[in-house]
Amino acid sequence: MDIATRVYNHKWKIDPIVRSLIDTDFYKLLMCQSVFRNKPDTDVTFSLINRSTHIPLADLIDEGELREQLDHVRSLSLSRGESTWLRGNTFYGKRQMFRPDFMEWFENLRLPPYHLERKGDQYELTFEGKWHEVMLWEIPALAILMELRSRAVLHDMRRFELQVLYAQAMTRVWSKIESLREIEGLGIADFGTRRRHSFMWQDWCVQAMLEGLGPKFTGTSNCLIAMRREVEAIGTNAHELPMVYSALAEGDAALARAPYEVLSDWHDEHEGNLRIILPDTYGTQGFLDSAPDWLAGWTGIRIDSGDPATGAETAIAWWKARGEDPTQKRVIFSDGLDVDKIKELHKQFARQVNVSFGWGTLLTNDFRGLVKDDGLAAFSLVCKAVTANGKPTVKLSDNPEKAMGPQSEIDRYKRVFGVGQQEAIKVVV
Amino acid sequence: MDIATRVYNHKWKIDPIVRSLIDTDFYKLLMCQSVFRNKPDTDVTFSLINRSTHIPLADLIDEGELREQLDHVRSLSLSRGESTWLRGNTFYGKRQMFRPDFMEWFENLRLPPYHLERKGDQYELTFEGKWHEVMLWEIPALAILMELRSRAVLHDMRRFELQVLYAQAMTRVWSKIESLREIEGLGIADFGTRRRHSFMWQDWCVQAMLEGLGPKFTGTSNCLIAMRREVEAIGTNAHELPMVYSALAEGDAALARAPYEVLSDWHDEHEGNLRIILPDTYGTQGFLDSAPDWLAGWTGIRIDSGDPATGAETAIAWWKARGEDPTQKRVIFSDGLDVDKIKELHKQFARQVNVSFGWGTLLTNDFRGLVKDDGLAAFSLVCKAVTANGKPTVKLSDNPEKAMGPQSEIDRYKRVFGVGQQEAIKVVV
Numbered sequence: 001m002d003i004a005t006r007v008y009n010h011k012w013k014i015d016p017i018v019r020s021l022i023d024t025d026f027y028k029l030l031m032c033q034s035v036f037r038n039k040p041d042t043d044v045t046f047s048l049i050n051r052s053t054h055i056p057l058a059d060l061i062d063e064g065e066l067r068e069q070l071d072h073v074r075s076l077s078l079s080r081g082e083s084t085w086l087r088g089n090t091f092y093g094k095r096q097m098f099r100p101d102f103m104e105w106f107e108n109l110r111l112p113p114y115h116l117e118r119k120g121d122q123y124e125l126t127f128e129g130k131w132h133e134v135m136l137w138e139i140p141a142l143a144i145l146m147e148l149r150s151r152a153v154l155h156d157m158r159r160f161e162l163q164v165l166y167a168q169a170m171t172r173v174w175s176k177i178e179s180l181r182e183i184e185g186l187g188i189a190d191f192g193t194r195r196r197h198s199f200m201w202q203d204w205c206v207q208a209m210l211e212g213l214g215p216k217f218t219g220t221s222n223c224l225i226a227m228r229r230e231v232e233a234i235g236t237n238a239h240e241l242p243m244v245y246s247a248l249a250e251g252d253a254a255l256a257r258a259p260y261e262v263l264s265d266w267h268d269e270h271e272g273n274l275r276i277i278l279p280d281t282y283g284t285q286g287f288l289d290s291a292p293d294w295l296a297g298w299t300g301i302r303i304d305s306g307d308p309a310t311g312a313e314t315a316i317a318w319w320k321a322r323g324e325d326p327t328q329k330r331v332i333f334s335d336g337l338d339v340d341k342i343k344e345l346h347k348q349f350a351r352q353v354n355v356s357f358g359w360g361t362l363l364t365n366d367f368r369g370l371v372k373d374d375g376l377a378a379f380s381l382v383c384k385a386v387t388a389n390g391k392p393t394v395k396l397s398d399n400p401e402k403a404m405g406p407q408s409e410i411d412r413y414k415r416v417f418g419v420g421q422q423e424a425i426k427v428v429v
Numbered sequence: 430m431d432i433a434t435r436v437y438n439h440k441w442k443i444d445p446i447v448r449s450l451i452d453t454d455f456y457k458l459l460m461c462q463s464v465f466r467n468k469p470d471t472d473v474t475f476s477l478i479n480r481s482t483h484i485p486l487a488d489l490i491d492e493g494e495l496r497e498q499l500d501h502v503r504s505l506s507l508s509r510g511e512s513t514w515l516r517g518n519t520f521y522g523k524r525q526m527f528r529p530d531f532m533e534w535f536e537n538l539r540l541p542p543y544h545l546e547r548k549g550d551q552y553e554l555t556f557e558g559k560w561h562e563v564m565l566w567e568i569p570a571l572a573i574l575m576e577l578r579s580r581a582v583l584h585d586m587r588r589f590e591l592q593v594l595y596a597q598a599m600t601r602v603w604s605k606i607e608s609l610r611e612i613e614g615l616g617i618a619d620f621g622t623r624r625r626h627s628f629m630w631q632d633w634c635v636q637a638m639l640e641g642l643g644p645k646f647t648g649t650s651n652c653l654i655a656m657r658r659e660v661e662a663i664g665t666n667a668h669e670l671p672m673v674y675s676a677l678a679e680g681d682a683a684l685a686r687a688p689y690e691v692l693s694d695w696h697d698e699h700e701g702n703l704r705i706i707l708p709d710t711y712g713t714q715g716f717l718d719s720a721p722d723w724l725a726g727w728t729g730i731r732i733d734s735g736d737p738a739t740g741a742e743t744a745i746a747w748w749k750a751r752g753e754d755p756t757q758k759r760v761i762f763s764d765g766l767d768v769d770k771i772k773e774l775h776k777q778f779a780r781q782v783n784v785s786f787g788w789g790t791l792l793t794n795d796f797r798g799l800v801k802d803d804g805l806a807a808f809s810l811v812c813k814a815v816t817a818n819g820k821p822t823v824k825l826s827d828n829p830e831k832a833m834g835p836q837s838e839i840d841r842y843k844r845v846f847g848v849g850q851q852e853a854i855k856v857v858v
Contacts (some may be wrong), residue, residue: 098517160636163599163804164599164603164640168599168600170596171600174596211590
């Protein structure tokens with residue numbers, strides 16, 4: 001390295017983890033635009049939740065360093081090139097996916113303040129403000145915590161150890177990709193931004209997918225990487241939409257309608273491959289049973305909790321019951337995938353529906369077994385909307401292990417949405 | 430990389446493979462000094478022999494590039510730092526291993542000319558001249574051919590493919606080392622210069638051994654790497670000594686004595702851990718049966734062909750028969766080793782003798798299965814003395830697959846040394 005580069009690097013007070021407002025998931029921007037249009041006056045609180053309580057985040061990560069990283073994100077604004085890409089690029093075959101009024105607002109956005117406090121061996125990290133602003137904290141906050149934890153573990157390793165570590169991790173990712181390459185008709189995207197080992201590592205994994213899978217690699221959820229590597233930005237919508245809409249609903253009848261109202265708004269804004277149902281927020285079976293017929297006309301469904309094969313079968317049966325042809329529909333699996341599960345699901349469903357995969361943490365953060373005490377194993381960290389206009393949000397999902405919200409509200413939601421007994425599945429990542 | 434570095438690199442007409450006269454095996458220098466003293470007037474021919482005739486070296490390697498590399502070696506002379514290291518360093522606990530008259534000669538040495546000619550899909554590469562000069566061609570010639578072949582295969586690979594390739598190779602070496610680490614009392618050295626994948630790769634493998642094995646890694650045969658990495662330079666003597674001494678012998682009686690005369694000269698020059706018998710040149714059993722008693726007093730034996738366990742058992746039985754205590758002796762295994770064989774031999778012999786290992790090609794060049802058509806798999810290339818003062822040399826070894834020399838001379842040697850039926854073992858590397 002030349003002296004100028006070294007000197008330049010030394011000028012950074014910190015080594016920023018998130019260096020761009022579009023180093024985030026594409027669906028966050030789609031949802032943000034939707035919220036910006038439909039619910040601009042909603043106040044929300046997002047909160048960090050470490051579901052892996054055995055990982056003492058506050059012991060591993062220095063509070064000062066965490067603040068520096070979060071402060072750095074608050075200093076970011078959309079660059080001219082990023083704005084040009086968002087305004088000019090084709091997403092899902094559509095130009096001007098982002099409307100001029102949204103882009104103008106986004107170009108002037110700085111992320112709102114955060115609240116950080118150590119509680120025992122964990123951090124309380126919350127974000128309060130307008131929904132469309134606060135929601136953009138989710139991905140950078142998670143990515144920062146994950147990478148600071150990686151850095152803490154890597155800090156004491158020597159140069160040679162690091163070289164071997166990354167050689168092993170590369171070999172592992174590559175052997176997964178070689179294994180996936182054999183699947184005929186595979187379509188798979190990177191969904192691994194939020195719980196990635198590091199930015200550079202995610203970027204490498206995307207390159208590896210691109211090199212190894214060619215057209216079977218359909219893109220990445222990460223906008224910055226999609227822009228730089230010239231691949232498709234992938235994503236549709238997430239649980240936060242029905243969670244906040246539901247929290248805002250007044251009374252049980254309105255609550256029962258809320259998850260469909262979300263999709264009605266989405267229906268007005270998007271078409272084709274962006275019309276993907278995420279049915280599990282309050283139980284897939286009940287959601288589909290009560291769904292209006294126009295929803296059966298949507299392009300597909302994303303299975304993000306519970307047993308994925310059961311979820312897909314439920315969707316297929318539902319489409320058939322509504323007179324739809326499942327072979328014309330898309331099923332996107334995105335929950336805790338790894339190679340064996342991907343192969344199994346593809347084999348089981350590829351003839352019945354169009355199958356695709358959103359591969360997350362076990363793509364961008366599979367360092368299991370590579371360091372002492374498994375110190376780099378990924379863990380289950382989320383950052384969720386916990387209140388909307390002062391009312392608590394609830395998520396049930398198809399796995400009781402992923403449920404969140406006050407118990408009384410959980411009980412009420414279960415009643416309203418007719419959720420019975422659920423099978424508990426261990427949440428790894 | 431900075432501009433100055435780029436410009437500097439562009440000044441090289443070629444990227445030299447061998448950049449130092451001590452980028453060679455330590456035993457070459459020990460033998461060179463011995464020959465310089467004892468047989469300074471011997472004329473020899475060394476010749477390249479590709480035992481893996483399915484590898485079409487002349488199709489893979491451009492003749493012009495090969496000449497450039499060989500010419501570059503002829504431009505080398507001992508640097509001041511290298512000379513200082515050879516003169517001042519302690520080898521096998523001894524200072525001034527290299528005598529002043531030898532060093533003075535070495536400091537002024539340039540390697541003699543080579544003869545290169547394409548013959549079908551192979552190269553005829555020979556070196557003629559004084560033994561102590563020509564012999565120093567062996568290792569650089571082999572290393573150049575091996576690395577040019579690697580480069581030919583790597584040439585068409587893209588940056589990402591190369592990154593994955595080396596990640597996989599590193600992961601493989603490291604997992605071997607982790608496996609070896611478990612062996613209690615292990616002592617192992619790098620003997621992989623001649624058939625290494627590349628210089629940089631051998632250097633990395635040595636680092637990996639150093640990092641992963643600590644004191645179980647006893648050193649490297651490569652003088653340049655030993656100097657730079659500050660590890661022990663390892664090696665004693667090789668088949669070329671008895672081969673040339675035997676070729677020079679007049680009549681059968683003198684021939685029968687020749688292999689012991691070599692060791693008599695060596696006995697005068699060296700002691701302790703350098704007194705290692707290499708017994709297999711004309712059959713281990715016969716050599717030991719006819720050996721003088723003073724040879725049984727030597728420190729150990731190196732097993733370099735045939736079934737290694739049989740070789741070690743033969744040596745142990747011989748020591749016992751001569752009233753020596755095998756537990757005070759050293760057995761060095763150095764033929765075609767890999768992890769499983771090392772573990773097996775260590776387990777079998779560690780209680781009976783002091784065991785050590787010289788790990789060669791499958792340490793520094795195990796790229797099997799990593800590229801298309803296995804194009805980087807190591808192969809069996811040697812560079813041997815084929816004549817001495819105009820007479821042909823012969824090697825029998827304990828494996829008829831490794832025998833070399835004119836058939837009539839092989840027959841004569843077999844008769845003189847009483848070699849009967851031998852078990853053929855496939856030569857991989």
